[in-house]
Amino acid sequence: MTERDGTDGDPSIQIGDDAVAGDAGESDAPGDASGHRSTRRELELRAQARSGEAIPVDEFKKRSRRSFLTGAAGVVGAGLFWRWVQNRPVDDGIPDVIRDQLERNEAIWAALPARSAPEFDIEDASPIRVNGRIGIRDEIDLAAWTVRVEGPDGELLDELDISTFEALPQRDLVIEHKCIEGWSHVTHWGGARFSDFHERYADRVGDVPYVGLETPDGGYYVGWDIDSILHPQTLLALREHGEPLDQAHGAPLRLASPNKYGIKTLKRIGVIRYTHERPADYWAERSYDWYAGL
Numbered sequence: 001m002t003e004r005d006g007t008d009g010d011p012s013i014q015i016g017d018d019a020v021a022g023d024a025g026e027s028d029a030p031g032d033a034s035g036h037r038s039t040r041r042e043l044e045l046r047a048q049a050r051s052g053e054a055i056p057v058d059e060f061k062k063r064s065r066r067s068f069l070t071g072a073a074g075v076v077g078a079g080l081f082w083r084w085v086q087n088r089p090v091d092d093g094i095p096d097v098i099r100d101q102l103e104r105n106e107a108i109w110a111a112l113p114a115r116s117a118p119e120f121d122i123e124d125a126s127p128i129r130v131n132g133r134i135g136i137r138d139e140i141d142l143a144a145w146t147v148r149v150e151g152p153d154g155e156l157l158d159e160l161d162i163s164t165f166e167a168l169p170q171r172d173l174v175i176e177h178k179c180i181e182g183w184s185h186v187t188h189w190g191g192a193r194f195s196d197f198h199e200r201y202a203d204r205v206g207d208v209p210y211v212g213l214e215t216p217d218g219g220y221y222v223g224w225d226i227d228s229i230l231h232p233q234t235l236l237a238l239r240e241h242g243e244p245l246d247q248a249h250g251a252p253l254r255l256a257s258p259n260k261y262g263i264k265t266l267k268r269i270g271v272i273r274y275t276h277e278r279p280a281d282y283w284a285e286r287s288y289d290w291y292a293g294l
């Protein structure tokens with residue numbers, strides 16, 4: 001594969017070096033057109049400076065003191081605000097003011113009627129890059145792979161091999177996969193709808209609000225609300241671009257969806273757990289939105 005073997009680390013948007021350099025360059029430019037109005041005294045002083053005349057010591061001190069105080073006030077202000085945020089009660093490691101905003105976002109998403117993302121023609125799709133190998137760094141023996149299905153009381157409902165998923169109705173899903181890092185890719189997934197899989201367990205698990213999924217080694221894990229995972233565009237994918245998944249893309253079974261960010265599309269599913277508690281989620285624990293909806 002010649003595609004970028006992407007980062008496993010922080011999935012946040014990366015700012016290019018040149019963008020940073022460009023900004024700094026502009027604001028640092030001498031005599032910039034920043035809209036700052038110069039006083040007559042300043043103009044005199046600047047003329048003096050240009051002509052090689054030294055700024056009088058008193059004036060220099062006054063100006064340094066003034067810019068120091070302005071800067072210091074800003075730093076103290078920002079520091080106090082941040083201290084206030086940090087001293088707020090913490091839930092999940094996230095201060096309540098930030099958590100409140102995340103919860104408002106979720107309420108908005110949850111209140112929206114189930115929408116479907118656009119789908120594309122198969123010809124519009126091409127192989128997707130590999131992005132993120134948390135919990136799947138070592139290859140596994142695909143023939144020995146099984147997935148544990150657990151009920152809301154922690155009970156083992158099933159231990160399934162791939163034939164169960166192959167036996168479900170097979171769908172094509174050609175959608176835009178969106179990564180929170182800022183790239184997206186029209187991808188052709190093939191596999192079973194989670195909702196078709198769920199029919200096997202619907203009676204036994206009842207009204208569970210969540211499903212948690214984990215890699216076999218527990219290294220990467222995601223939480224889904226039941227409505228999103230039962231959405232007809234949420235696939236238990238076995239294939240990508242018409243071929244069985246390779247290990248780096250989550251063989252033999254992964255999630256695919258155009259309605260959540262890529263962070264939720266767990267590769268190499270080892271556990272599917274129905275639960276009444278909101279499941280742990282790898283990137284939500286690192287301050288990303290738990291819902292991660294689109």
Ligand SMILES: Nc1nc2c(c(=O)[nH]1)N[C@H]1C(S)=C(S)[C@@H](COP(=O)(O)O)O[C@H]1N2
Nearest residue numbers: 129130131132133134179220262263265267
């Ligand atoms: N096990 C596992 N699944 C994962 C990740 C990961 O690091 N480990 N990264 C996620 C992210 S951030 C994205 S964008 C997609 C990328 O899928 P791809 O490698 O098939 O492009 O996988 C998701 N699933």
Ligand SMILES: [Mo]
Nearest residue numbers: 179180262263
């Ligand atoms: Mo991602």
